[in-house]
Amino acid sequence: MELKEKAVVLNAKDNVATALADLKAGTSLELEVGDKPLTVKLTAAVPFGHKFSLARIEPGAPVIKYGEVIGTATCAITPGEYVHVHNVASTRGRGDLAGGAR
Amino acid sequence: MSFLGYPRQDGSVGVRNYVGVISTVSCANDVAFWISQQIKGTASFLHQAGCGQLPPDLEMATQTLTSLGQNPNLASVLLVSLGCEGASADRIEEGIARSGKRVAKVVIQKAGATVAMNEGFRLAQAMVSEASKIRREEFDDSHLMVGVKCGGSDTTSGLASNPAVGATCDIVIDNGGTCVFGETPEFLGAEHILTRRAINSQVADKILDIVDRMEKRTIAMGVDMRGGQPTAGNIAGGLTTIEEKSLGAIAKGGTRPIQGVYEYGERVQGKGLYIVDSPGREPEFLTALAAAGVQVVLFSTGLGVPQGFPFLPVLKITGNPVTFQRLPDHIDILVELTREKTSGLQAVGQKIYQEVLEVASGEQTKAEILGYGNFPGLYTIGPII
Numbered sequence: 202m203e204l205k206e207k208a209v210v211l212n213a214k215d216n217v218a219t220a221l222a223d224l225k226a227g228t229s230l231e232l233e234v235g236d237k238p239l240t241v242k243l244t245a246a247v248p249f250g251h252k253f254s255l256a257r258i259e260p261g262a263p264v265i266k267y268g269e270v271i272g273t274a275t276c277a278i279t280p281g282e283y284v285h286v287h288n289v290a291s292t293r294g295r296g297d298l299a300g301g302a303r
Numbered sequence: 304m305s306f307l308g309y310p311r312q313d314g315s316v317g318v319r320n321y322v323g324v325i326s327t328v329s330c331a332n333d334v335a336f337w338i339s340q341q342i343k344g345t346a347s348f349l350h351q352a353g354c355g356q357l358p359p360d361l362e363m364a365t366q367t368l369t370s371l372g373q374n375p376n377l378a379s380v381l382l383v384s385l386g387c388e389g390a391s392a393d394r395i396e397e398g399i400a401r402s403g404k405r406v407a408k409v410v411i412q413k414a415g416a417t418v419a420m421n422e423g424f425r426l427a428q429a430m431v432s433e434a435s436k437i438r439r440e441e442f443d444d445s446h447l448m449v450g451v452k453c454g455g456s457d458t459t460s461g462l463a464s465n466p467a468v469g470a471t472c473d474i475v476i477d478n479g480g481t482c483v484f485g486e487t488p489e490f491l492g493a494e495h496i497l498t499r500r501a502i503n504s505q506v507a508d509k510i511l512d513i514v515d516r517m518e519k520r521t522i523a524m525g526v527d528m529r530g531g532q533p534t535a536g537n538i539a540g541g542l543t544t545i546e547e548k549s550l551g552a553i554a555k556g557g558t559r560p561i562q563g564v565y566e567y568g569e570r571v572q573g574k575g576l577y578i579v580d581s582p583g584r585e586p587e588f589l590t591a592l593a594a595a596g597v598q599v600v601l602f603s604t605g606l607g608v609p610q611g612f613p614f615l616p617v618l619k620i621t622g623n624p625v626t627f628q629r630l631p632d633h634i635d636i637l638v639e640l641t642r643e644k645t646s647g648l649q650a651v652g653q654k655i656y657q658e659v660l661e662v663a664s665g666e667q668t669k670a671e672i673l674g675y676g677n678f679p680g681l682y683t684i685g686p687i688i
Contacts (some may be wrong), residue, residue, distance in 0.1 A: 241479055271546040295528070
């Protein structure tokens with residue numbers, strides 16, 4: 202099955218998009234965030250189903266998908282950067298933080 | 304709409320017509336297995352619980368095994384007991400009998416496993432003979448109770464197969480039926496969305512309560528739950544945190560109001576959408592659905608997982624075209640990648656619903672034909688002691 206779109210932004214509030222194909226570093230993507238067009242150039246390869254950022258995300262700032270918080274950035278994330286477990290932490294079920302999250 | 308099912312004494316309708324051979328404790332599994340291997344038309348339920356556990360877990364095992372025996376897909380039930388187990392075989396027997404179906408019991412410690420096995424052969428053979436005389440009849444689709452599950456999730460689960468299953472759930476409910484979902488760990492980060500759909504504040508509080516209990520149990524282990532949830536496979540598929548997984552996972556429950564929250568092993572009573580407190584892992588969660596009284600399971604998957612259940616048809620649905628091509632022996636339905644914006648969801652839901660009615664009327668799922676699903680589990684919250 203061939204997908205027309207290479208990536209999808211699920212909600213206008215999102216600061217990440219999801220790749221719908223294996224995308225190479227340097228790929229330029231024309232996206233729609235809500236009704237507004239946005240061009241993002243990938244700084245790294247992003248596999249199918251994985252995420253990249255649409256904007257700069259400061260350390261500790263929320264990462265947003267589906268219009269909801271999916272975690273916080275553990276370091277500064279630049280636009281077009283691959284976003285996954287290396288730069289995003291969960292705030293839930295964190296026994297390692299001695300329950301500090303709640 | 305309607306389907307062809309088996310009438311049961313308590314007013315419920317089976318979509319399969321097995322004689323259940325239920326082990327009441329891990330030590331009785333072998334005899335239950337021998338009987339189910341020999342006597343055609345039986346379905347066994349084997350597990351590792353029922354003894355050497357703290358009272359809350361023994362109670363949960365007793366309750367769950369009782370509810371499993373009451374599932375409408377079983378025409379009658381043969382219990383296989385060791386004799387000295389902590390779970391109460393007598394209470395399980397009485398509970399199943401209350402649903403009006405025939406229930407019998409063999410006890411290994413009375414005269415040994417070979418005697419229990421032979422006694423079980425005779426009883427199960429007679430029960431299958433009786434069950435085979437029951438004919439399918441036409442029933443209104445409001446008699447359906449459908450369970451929903453997602454497993455082996457990747458990003459396509461949240462984008463396509465979960466919303467598609469959710470659309471089907473809405474149709475089941477709008478037609479007067481019941482849907483059951485659960486997998487409490489996958490509410491973490493999405494509970495504020497679920498509580499908004501609760502029919503009243505008691506139900507909303509119960510949702511928050513089961514999430515809190517589950518999160519406290521994981522926090523007590525002193526580690527980050529990531530790697531456990533989301534699983535290693537989820538992470539490889541692009542899911543970064545439990546919050547992200549949850550936000551995609553709850554889509555499979557559709558959009559209708561949440562009528563109530565049940566404990567693991569309890570039988571769901573009523574129409575509409577219900578939650579059963581449960582873990583996400585397949586063997587234990589599918590058991591929770593069977594105990595709830597579900598007749599058919601819709602199973603959304605991204606990476607592709609094989610599990611069925613001994614006496615429930617489990618329909619596998621994926622939104623990942625690569626998985627569909629790679630695993631033709633496991634995946635029943637491919638849904639096109641769907642975005643929240645697109646209006647195709649209702650049509651996809653209708654297509655899946657038609658398949659639910661076919662399967663309810665007797666069409667076999669891939670997991671059933673393959674015979675994949677002989678190793679279910681029974682949830683425990685405390686230690687094995």
